Amino acid sequence: MPASPLARVALLGLSLGLLFPLLSACSPGDGLAPAFGHTSPVYGGRFVFAGEEDIRTMDPAIGYDEVSWTVMHLVFEQLLAYSDPDEDGQVHLIGGLAEAWEVSEDGLSWTFHLRHGVRFHAGLSKGREMTADDVIYSWTRLFDAHLASPGADFYAVIQGADAVLAGESSQVSGLVALDPWTVQVHLVRHDATFANAVAMTFGSVVPAEDVKDRGEQWSFSPVGTGPFRVESWDIGEKTAFTANRDYWQPGLPYLDEIVYLPNYTRSIQFLKLEAGELDQVNRLTSPDYLWVRSDPAWSQRIEEIASVDTYGEMLNTQMPPFDDVWFRRGVAASINRDKLNKLRNGRAHPTVSWVPPGLAAHVEWDEMSPAQRRPYRYQRYDPGLARQCLDQSRYFQDGHYTGPGITYWALNDEASAITSQSVQQDLASVGVPLDIKTTTFPTYLSATGQPQTVQMAYTAWVMDYPDPKNFLDPIFDCDSRAEQNSQNSTFYCDPETDRLLDAADVAVDPDQRTALYEAAQARIMEAAPVVVEYHSTSLSVTLPVVRGFKVHPIWTRDMSQAWLDVAEGRPSP
Amino acid sequence: MRVGGVLVALVLLVAVFGPFLAPMDPAAQDIAAGLSANGAPIGPSAAHLLGTDPLGRDILSRLLVGARISMLVGVLATTIALSIGLVVGLVAGYFRGIVDTIAMRAVDVLMSFPFLLLCIALVAVREPGIDNVLMVLGLLGWTTMARVVRGKVLSEREKEYVQAARALGLGHTRIIFRHILPNVVGPVMVLATLGVAATILAESVLSYLGLGVPPPTPSWGSMISEGQAWYRLAPRLIFVPGICILITVLGFNLLGEGLRDVLDPKD
Numbered sequence: 026m027p028a029s030p031l032a033r034v035a036l037l038g039l040s041l042g043l044l045f046p047l048l049s050a051c052s053p054g055d056g057l058a059p060a061f062g063h064t065s066p067v068y069g070g071r072f073v074f075a076g077e078e079d080i081r082t083m084d085p086a087i088g089y090d091e092v093s094w095t096v097m098h099l100v101f102e103q104l105l106a107y108s109d110p111d112e113d114g115q116v117h118l119i120g121g122l123a124e125a126w127e128v129s130e131d132g133l134s135w136t137f138h139l140r141h142g143v144r145f146h147a148g149l150s151k152g153r154e155m156t157a158d159d160v161i162y163s164w165t166r167l168f169d170a171h172l173a174s175p176g177a178d179f180y181a182v183i184q185g186a187d188a189v190l191a192g193e194s195s196q197v198s199g200l201v202a203l204d205p206w207t208v209q210v211h212l213v214r215h216d217a218t219f220a221n222a223v224a225m226t227f228g229s230v231v232p233a234e235d236v237k238d239r240g241e242q243w244s245f246s247p248v249g250t251g252p253f254r255v256e257s258w259d260i261g262e263k264t265a266f267t268a269n270r271d272y273w274q275p276g277l278p279y280l281d282e283i284v285y286l287p288n289y290t291r292s293i294q295f296l297k298l299e300a301g302e303l304d305q306v307n308r309l310t311s312p313d314y315l316w317v318r319s320d321p322a323w324s325q326r327i328e329e330i331a332s333v334d335t336y337g338e339m340l341n342t343q344m345p346p347f348d349d350v351w352f353r354r355g356v357a358a359s360i361n362r363d364k365l366n367k368l369r370n371g372r373a374h375p376t377v378s379w380v381p382p383g384l385a386a387h388v389e390w391d392e393m394s395p396a397q398r399r400p401y402r403y404q405r406y407d408p409g410l411a412r413q414c415l416d417q418s419r420y421f422q423d424g425h426y427t428g429p430g431i432t433y434w435a436l437n438d439e440a441s442a443i444t445s446q447s448v449q450q451d452l453a454s455v456g457v458p459l460d461i462k463t464t465t466f467p468t469y470l471s472a473t474g475q476p477q478t479v480q481m482a483y484t485a486w487v488m489d490y491p492d493p494k495n496f497l498d499p500i501f502d503c504d505s506r507a508e509q510n511s512q513n514s515t516f517y518c519d520p521e522t523d524r525l526l527d528a529a530d531v532a533v534d535p536d537q538r539t540a541l542y543e544a545a546q547a548r549i550m551e552a553a554p555v556v557v558e559y560h561s562t563s564l565s566v567t568l569p570v571v572r573g574f575k576v577h578p579i580w581t582r583d584m585s586q587a588w589l590d591v592a593e594g595r596p597s598p
Numbered sequence: 599m600r601v602g603g604v605l606v607a608l609v610l611l612v613a614v615f616g617p618f619l620a621p622m623d624p625a626a627q628d629i630a631a632g633l634s635a636n637g638a639p640i641g642p643s644a645a646h647l648l649g650t651d652p653l654g655r656d657i658l659s660r661l662l663v664g665a666r667i668s669m670l671v672g673v674l675a676t677t678i679a680l681s682i683g684l685v686v687g688l689v690a691g692y693f694r695g696i697v698d699t700i701a702m703r704a705v706d707v708l709m710s711f712p713f714l715l716l717c718i719a720l721v722a723v724r725e726p727g728i729d730n731v732l733m734v735l736g737l738l739g740w741t742t743m744a745r746v747v748r749g750k751v752l753s754e755r756e757k758e759y760v761q762a763a764r765a766l767g768l769g770h771t772r773i774i775f776r777h778i779l780p781n782v783v784g785p786v787m788v789l790a791t792l793g794v795a796a797t798i799l800a801e802s803v804l805s806y807l808g809l810g811v812p813p814p815t816p817s818w819g820s821m822i823s824e825g826q827a828w829y830r831l832a833p834r835l836i837f838v839p840g841i842c843i844l845i846t847v848l849g850f851n852l853l854g855e856g857l858r859d860v861l862d863p864k865d
Contacts, residue, residue, distance in 0.1 A: 310827040364629045370637040450627050
């Protein structure tokens, strides 16, 4: 018998009434399984983590995004590596697959002494030992025109690289194997960041026979020398990595398996962490962050470190209305950075400097003289200055915007949604209307990498290596513009900026180099191809059983020495 | 029906006068007083009777303005669907034969796709926006109307008053629209009322998925979407717009059922 309308209303009310206390009753710390209490690492167990998108590739010559780098760091290694962050959060170059290295006085000749006994994962290479020839093959591969490696630029300073890139030679003359365990590299000019390039995933050492034989399939189950090998990759579902028991570092790794689950939003990731289905998350929504911070059990499980990154907006300098420098300056000065910080729970540190703290050429507004501040003044919230700039632009007449419609590309995550609507409101208050288009990360990357496609978008740059070059050259150099996958998404091009960046690139004196980067950054900030907003804070929340996990400024997550403090953990084998 | 009528009248009043009654600009972000020190939205207060959302905007104002969006989409999209469905149903049922076969196979094809999935696909292709939501919901929602009208016309066309009109030499158009149409209005009214409820829900779903009305324009669905992450710390962000959708849909459903009882007691 159908219920009467009033009865239905009563039933609904009752349902809501029941649901509400149920939601409120769930305390986040309730389900946390306690650690067993081992005092030294135990072996075994599976570590599960998740992300908002799938791995784009596991070919180290191609992968150039956060997720790919995180998982490739499990599988591959480079001649040089980064230390754990020190007390100041700084990382330093240390030996990786090379146990020692020397640099000639002029900085043009580098000699790497490889470790003995480093073996590839079983594959076609059948676990054979890595040699100097593998290093030469791996680095030469970056210059294969068909591969279009984004890493080629970082190694282009090697003698003979241009000939291979142009297809005139198959061998890089500047790469020489002195013996099976010694590689000598000759550069065409001094490059202060070459060691950093060697430590990037692009410099990973891979076995030639495996790569050549398996062709395009190789990137789905690649072979490296890292602490974990790829067990399986079910696209869109999960990727599993199992321990490399022949790893060259004695005793490592501790875990039996690591699993990556793609396509989970931040909210779902935290719910799965609470349910014990994940072992760690590194991004929280604002409410989950406040929830974790307010709970005694969870608040002990959160670790926060200052990120070496910069967030803001990209303004396409080739598309109206952002082809007008006064319009760009007006937009940059109209964004309320303190508001964004409050909306991000105080985790977004307002800035005027695109180069983040901890790196040379970073500047602080409070520490600058009035003359030094001048080019940076557009990168501060100043509605009066914003209106003056906008009035000077050709897209404003009599205080009214007369330019084309502006579409702002935002990502479909909570942080981007909040930023985009805050920016929309700030621009509305100075008379600039904005439509928001929400999109997925792959679509966003593809669109912002093409000219004449995206006028304005949410943007961020996270450190690849600790040097100001990494924050300026790939993004603002004229040569970084491309028809596809352009890293220079603002399509900013200024010959004087290029001259300063090129001079800094070859400068030997560190002070002179820093001064050149400072001059380049000041020029870029004055031209405002980007709106500089804030530097963020990295966080990590782990289950109580997780030990040895590290938040790393380069690799984001470092699980190479992680272990699980559980009763069933095995002692040292 | 009375309860339904009162609820619908109430929501219609809010939709018409809501934007004038809104105490604040629904897009205005009150960062200083509208958010707590740690950036969380504040609860109900004298300044914000229903509290604020995660961007410090007044929930009451957004709710009142959002009512107009929900009702506008509900009524206009249903009107589009009703117009198409009515004409297709009348023509197919009256002429039968090849016209009927073509029209009903088209209905079959459209109904074989899950309605919301098709809406999501089309809106996603065409960019989010109120005009696209209206068009997609209107253009895809006519099939049930066409089927019901066609069935009713099939029985009406055999009745004596239609045969008398034919015998008098009246044209098809006049017979269909002057004589048959008034006799199928009953089920059309019932379906239209229920259709408004279904369309409001569909708009809410599209807005919830980020495919509805673009920000900062508020709609009840987008308010739930923007507030969902706060379900533990500020559940009112989802319950307040959720209850509004529930009351509106309930009102239209009760009204529709009541109209059916009055207009077509046999069913």
